[in-house]
Amino acid sequence: MSATAHPAPAPRGAGPRRAMTWPRRTGPxxxxxxxxxxxxxxxxxxxxxxxxxxxxxxxxxxxxxxxxxxSLQEREPLVESMRDTAGTRLLYGALPLPGRxxxxxxxxxxxxxxxxxxxxxxxxxxxxxxxxxxxxxxxxxxxxxxxxxxxxxxxxxxxxxxxxxxxxxxxxxxxxxxxxxxxxxxxxxxxxxxxxxxxxxxxxxxxxxxxxxxxxxxxxxxxxxxxxxxxxxxxxxxxxxxxxxxxxxxxxxxxxxxxxxxxxxxxxxxxxxxxxxxxxxxxxxxxxxxxYLGGCLPDRGSSRRRWRLGGYADLQARLALRSAVAWSVTVAATSALFGAMTGSVTGLLGPDSATGSYVGRLASGSPVEQFMGLLTVMTVLLVAVAGVQRVTALAADERAGFVEFEVAAGVSRARLFLAQAGVAVVESVVLLALSGGVLAAVTGTQLTDDHAVGRALVFTVSQAPGVLAAIGIALALVGLAPRLSALSWAVLGWSVFAQFFGALVGLPDWAQELSVLGHHLDVIGDPDWTPLAVQTAIGLAGMLAGLLGHRRRDLAR
Incomplete structure (x- = not known):
């Protein structure tokens, strides 16, 4: 007898056997x-x-x-001034003639x-x-x-x-x-x-x-x-x-x-x-x-040098150093540029000029006060962006799983949250001081009338409570609902709109006051501490709410 090989019987219910084929190659x-x-x-x-x-x-x-x-005739002084001002040329370039x-x-x-x-x-x-x-x-x-x-x-x-x-x-x-x-x-x-x-x-x-x-x-x-x-x-x-x-x-x-x-x-x-x-x-x-996951340049994301760290807060400060230097250069350059614009632009804001009446709808006070108020809103905006970005990085780390590893390594949630908040606040204070100092120094070379130098410094530094409020709102969102942390950028967006376009579109005064930017002290007159106190309270309340929420909720929720 000769043994013959028979195919194994197919399982009950199985269809006809198909020859094995390689997967079809997909197109690019x-x-x-x-x-x-x-x-x-x-x-x-x-x-x-x-x-x-x-x-x-x-x-x-x-x-x-x-x-x-x-008309072009009424616009001629504006065009000449803008073309002759070094600061406006640096910022916008040369204004084309005749200035339509x-x-x-x-x-x-x-x-x-x-x-x-x-x-x-x-x-x-x-x-x-x-x-x-x-x-x-x-x-x-x-x-x-x-x-x-x-x-x-x-x-x-x-x-x-x-x-x-x-x-x-x-x-x-x-x-x-x-x-x-x-x-x-x-x-x-x-x-x-x-x-x-x-x-x-x-x-x-x-x-x-x-x-x-x-x-x-x-x-x-x-x-x-x-x-x-x-x-x-x-x-x-x-x-x-x-x-x-x-x-x-x-x-x-x-x-x-x-x-x-x-x-x-x-x-x-x-x-x-x-x-x-x-x-x-x-x-x-x-x-x-x-x-995949590679790059054409050498990897600079890691180093063989050993850091002598004093704790988790020291680690966060070291990690934030490079971006803080980049923000410092950006803020200092912007403040110097704006300071160079003060010499000629304030001359357009006289009481009888059309530009003065236009700017008067955006800000109140003397021409120097109006112009410094608008300039410092833009410089403080950069500082607020840096602070909010630092806070939202905590939500990004949580989505990436880094927070879970840090907690597993023994870092408490409260310590983790407070370290990130502390780095954001300290960085913002340093950037505000740098911005105000540079703006005041450059303004002193261009304009000294009507307390221009003092206002450049005080208008900038006294907006620290507004930056604190922006950071506090971001911390509250990150601590309570990190998926909604992007809403903190809407706060800054509304603040910019309220400051620059609120009066033009007829927003009520109370709506224009709902801004983390533009509230500052003046070097003369009686100071109004109420807006700054409210902003400080908002910032501290946001930090507390975020801390409580971050300690109690599940991670990545």
């Missing part, structure tokens, strides 16, 4: 559509939070210019628009491209069958679409205003919108490059923001040196190549958009060649 863009929809859903709130205030700013500014300076309303809008408001869109593109790109990889979301995405280019292309397309949305909305707003403000033109509106789009795309590409060069989201974000700062510095150098060819090398100067509301040139837009595409292609090439 497989799953791009679902990834785009998911990313849009995740970032839609952040994009709208950037877009709506910028559109509102554009909607308010041109009618305000026309109300204050309805559209030229004023693209010169002043356009500068804020370009910088804010650049910041938005930088932060969103680093969040969606590098931070998602650090958090393991890219690994989940690839494991679900997405192609190898999807983790790069999805953030690029979404961020470029967000930039296009902001720019397109700006174009529509300015186009609609042509029916109200006669000096605005449709071609100028869309020339400015095109310059904003090209600038935002370029900074998104630079952020994508930094995300491939660095190994973590923090260094990538820092490198991209450094590129933004260098772009601003190069734009200033270009304006002061008169070397027009340098404008091609800084996205913040591409607007001057397009010349919205003057020449409305289209061909520079095409060239600048092409440069942004080339930068993005270079980032794509680096993405295809680097390893």
């Amino acid at each position: 863009l497989q799953g791009l559509g679902p990834s785009l929809r998911l990313l849009v859903r995740r970032l839609r709130v952040q994009v709208l939070a950037w877009a709506l205030p910028l559109w509102l700013l554009l909607a308010v500014t041109p009618p305000a210019y026309e109300d204050v300076y309805p 309303i559209g030229q004023l809008v693209q010169w002043e408001t356009g500068t804020y628009l370009l910088i804010c869109v650049g910041l938005m593109a930088t932060l969103l790109t680093c969040r969606a491209m590098r931070a998602d990889e650090d958090d393991g979301l890219v690994e989940v995405q690839r494991g679900s069958g997405a192609g190898h280019l999807v983790p790069f292309m999805a953030p690029v397309l979404v961020v470029w679409g967000a930039v296009a949305l902001v720019a397109g909305g700006a174009g529509l707003v300015l186009t609609g205003l042509t029916r109200i403000v006669s000096e605005l033109t449709v071609s100028g509106a869309w020339a400015l919108a095109g310059a904003v789009a090209a600038t935002g795309w370029a900074f998104a590409a630079l952020a994508a490059l930094s995300s491939q060069l660095c190994r973590q989201a923090g260094p990538a974000r820092g490198l991209a923001l450094t590129a933004l700062g260098c772009s601003f510095a190069l734009r200033v150098l270009t304006d002061e040196s008169g070397a027009g060819w340098l404008r091609w090398f800084t996205p913040l100067a591409w607007r001057d190549l397009v010349r919205p509301y003057s020449d409305d040139r289209v061909w520079p837009l095409a060239v600048c958009a092409g440069i942004a595409v080339l930068l993005e292609a270079a980032a794509d090439g680096l993405f295809a060649r680097r390893e």
Whole structure:
């Protein structure tokens, strides 16, 4: 008898056996559509939070210019002063002649628009491209069958679409205003919108490059923001040196190549958009060649040096040192820039000038008091942003699982929370003192009338309770509901809106008072301590509520 091999009987209920096949190879863009929809859903709130205030700013500014300076003749002193003032040239560039309303809008408001869109593109790109990889979301995405280019292309397309949305909305707003403000033109509106789009795309590409060069989201974000700062510095150098060819090398100067509301040139837009595409292609090439979770630059995130630490608070202070130095440089440079503007701008705020009546709707008091009040709101805003960012980092560490490890290592929740709060408060106090000192020192070289130097210092430092209130609200959100910690940025957003646009849009006085910015003491007269006392109480109550909530709730809840 010969034994013959028979196949094993199939299990009862099983269908016909199929030959084993290898999994089908996915294409490089497989799953791009679902990834785009998911990313849009995740970032839609952040994009709208950037877009709506910028559109509102554009909607308010041109009618305000026309109300204050309805004709070119009345606008001539303003134009001459702005062109001759070193501080305004450094901040905004050279004001185009003859100074029509559209030229004023693209010169002043356009500068804020370009910088804010650049910041938005930088932060969103680093969040969606590098931070998602650090958090393991890219690994989940690839494991679900997405192609190898999807983790790069999805953030690029979404961020470029967000930039296009902001720019397109700006174009529509300015186009609609042509029916109200006669000096605005449709071609100028869309020339400015095109310059904003090209600038935002370029900074998104630079952020994508930094995300491939660095190994973590923090260094990538820092490198991209450094590129933004260098772009601003190069734009200033270009304006002061008169070397027009340098404008091609800084996205913040591409607007001057397009010349919205003057020449409305289209061909520079095409060239600048092409440069942004080339930068993005270079980032794509680096993405295809680097390893997952890797970077093209050496890793500086760790060191072999041993720190002699005095405890958990000392560790937090050491970890915060690098970013504190970066914030110190930013605050000092901004304060010096604003101080250089005081010499000539205050002359426009006389009692008989149209500019004085316009600024008087935003602030009260003498011209020096009005101008210093507005300047210090902007410098203190930077300090408040630094403090709130330091607090919200605790919520980010909790989402990443670091807090759970620290608690498991024996650090109490109260100690962990108070250390983060203490670092935020100390850093904010130091930045306020630095900002006030630099602003007072530079102002002393430009203007000494009407207690200008003393007001520069006191107006800044006495807003410490407002910064404390912002930190306290952020601590309360982080301690009670860390998922809602992003609402602390809404507090700062409302404060900026109430201070700069509240009077223009007719907000009630009580609504304008609901601001963590702008409440300060004066060097003369009777001080009003009530707003500062209320802000201090809010800050301390927020810290206490956050501490109690952080001790009692579950982690990552």
